Amino acid sequence: MSNDDNRPVNGPDGTPEPYSDETGAQSHVPARTPADPIADPGLPPHTWRPTDVDPKAEKRAERQIAAMFIAAMISAVLFVVAYFSFSVGDNWDTFLGLGASTVSLGVTLGVSLLLIGTGIIHLARKLMADAEMVEMRHPAASPPEDREATVAALNAGLDEAGIGRRPLVRNTMIGAVGVLGLPAVVLLRDLAPGDALDIDKLAHTLWKPGMRLVRDVVGTPILASEIEVGDLINAAPEAMFPSEENGYPELEGAEEQSEKAKGAIIIVRMDPDELTPATQPDKWTVDGIICYSKICTHVGCPISLYERTTHHVLCPCHQSTFDLADGAKVVFGPAARPLPQLPIKVDEEGYLVAQSDFTEPIGASFWEREKL
């Protein structure tokens, strides 16, 4: 007697024998064998290469490959010859302003390596067997007996150590190992500058009321009238260029670098009608001239790539994109908040000056920001 799937029955009531899986375990539920969602298309028909069917072509390929290897050997020998023939420092202007030694060593070694690589590729494509090789995947798990043996060894070890019978020792040991992680966490603090936890420093920059906006690098003040619609100017606080006239104190070392990074800005000019209320056009801009921090609010790269027609500026690090006409809101990318805007106006001479410091912290959105 047998049932529908031809398993033998083991009783007069027709109960079928249990299913067995590949490990020998028995069950009355068949092992699940999910159907392959994509049918195996099989291999395409084999196409013989000329070198497989034509002995002359095979010999020709052999000769070509051998010629490449021989030429590689010659080139390598020439490298040695060049090494001893040209002394570094002599013949310095021999070839395109480079020394004969540099050129000859580079060319001979490069050609030798190139020919060896090309010869090997040629060998693989023309002469090596091109039959499709298939290696079936096999289960990555250890066999059940290995797993059982491992668990048994572990349990035996625990029994011998008596950990299970001594909860006091077990718990204190777990606590000791866990608390050992604390020193590692505390040491992370050393990765930051010594005063990094002074979050107030992150909230303020050199900008203050009346400070002129000056061109980056050269430090010249910027007349509002000299900026054209579509321009983008990299600028800095005038205090980064101290002089007797402006009276700003000299900054040095880490402080100078830090203030330079925090105070960096971009100035753009666009049609005032294109500015949205988010830019505070009546309060913080001058005839369509608008100023933002140059430091990306993602992790602090300097933004730079400006697309004049869309008013978008792109951070090159992770492609955060900000719409400068709309309060520098994030239109794409991982940055979580707009670029801070610097309120500006013109002084009596027509130069652009800050109305105040930034009204929010610049740069990456550090976790303590909300406390400021």
Ligand code: FES
């Ligand atoms: S730092 Fe600008 S997108 Fe990451």
